[in-house]
Amino acid sequence: MPERSRAEQLDHLDRVAQQMDRAFRVPLIGVRVGFDSIMGLVPGVGDLLALGPAGYIVLQGRRMGAPNRLVARMGFNIGVDALIGSIPLVGDIFDVGWKANTRNTKLLREHFAAQEVVRQL
Structure with a gap:
């Protein structure tokens, strides 16, 4: 199986x-x-169960070459989501706005775009 380009990998993570x-x-x-x-x-x-795909995004970012600091920031986003998301009702409302996965893919895109510049x- 041919290796995907970084753009293809980021598009996959965005999906x-x-x-x-x-x-x-x-x-x-x-x-x-x-x-x-x-x-x-x-x-x-x-x-x-929601931690699975979130962890997958972080793992793939790491495999793509994201630095430790970025991986830690992505982990923080997931941690906030998991911690507050575990509070009944409040956490469900918070989840709608926080969108940790979207935040993390945006961080990856920004990092790799800056690296390319x-x-x-």
């Missing part, structure tokens, strides 16, 4: 984040939610 954070639009209010928010409605197990200088 994972989109499914977890913004897959569906709630009718009438227009807010976008994903499987992270839906799974979070299941006490205990839902939040735990420096490389072109």
Whole structure:
């Protein structure tokens, strides 16, 4: 299997984040939610299951060459999501706005874009 380019890898991670954070639009209010928010409605197990795709994004970012500091920041985003997301009702509402997976893929894109700019200088 041929290795994917960095752009293809980032696009793949964006699709994972989109499914977890913004897959569906709630009718009438227009807010976008994903499987992270839906799974979070299941006490205990839902939040735990949502850590799988979040961890996958971090692991792939690490494999792509993200530095330790960036990986730590991504872990912080997941930790905040997991900690506050575990609080009944408040955590479910928080999940809709925090979108840790989207934050993490954005961090990766910004890092690699900045790296490319420096490389072109």
